Amino acid sequence: MRLLLVEDDPRIAEPTALALREAGYAVTWEASGTAGLEAAMLGDFPLIVLDVMLPEIDGFEIARELRGSGVDSPILFLTARGEVSDRVEGLDLGGDAYMVKPFAMPELLANLRALARRERGQSAPRAVFGAGRGSIDTVARTVVWDDQEVAVTGREYNLLEALALTPERWFTREELLDRVWGPEFDGEARIVDVYVRYLRRKLASEAITSERGRGYRVER
DSSP states (O other): OEEEEEOSOHHHHHHHHHHHHHTTOEEEEEOSHHHHHHHHHHSOOSEEEEOSSOSSSOHHHHHHHHHHTTOOOOEEEEESOOOHHHHHHHHHTTOSEEEESSOOHHHHHHHHHHHHHHHHOSSOOEEEETTTTEEEETTTTEEEETTEEEOOOHHHHHHHHHHHTSTTOOBOHHHHIIIIIOTTOOSOTTHHHHHHHHHHHHSOGGGSEEETTTEEEOOO
16 A cells, blocks of 8 residues: 655654555655645555654645645644644644654554555455456455465555556556555566566466566456
């Protein structure tokens, strides 16, 4: 799942982004209020983690602008401002959760899972692929193949979800890198091929189709 992190302090942002990526999120990190607002308006992020005390535009103003523009992605405020009045203001402006620094990473991850469940609804949206042999549950983040649940990593799940939610559509490596690894990823594009191989080994070779010059897709 794609996630926008807006935090100006690299001592907090860098380890937080790393932990989120290890948990399977495709993280885009912005270090100013202006850049964060622009990314949130244009990036279609299902989750936004937002500091309040930011340069140029503060987090409360970002939330006000987003909600006023119709952006309804869940917003989690992550800030040193912990007064009751600050919490009330953040939630009244459209925030969905409010955490005070210093924070525990397991608690942050639990809050994000809860927001994702709330956003998607309690009924589990599913996507079927592989001629009906496979399915994913986008709330529980589970994968089933031939009626058996298959253990996958967070990154493997995110890659399969990107493909399965838009069956029959071809995705280039670059598109999958942006969706799954995030636009800040600066490694080799062929990491996508590696993770496709991992999934094919766990599911079946026909679970993901590839074609030179077109990329990857799954069939419904």
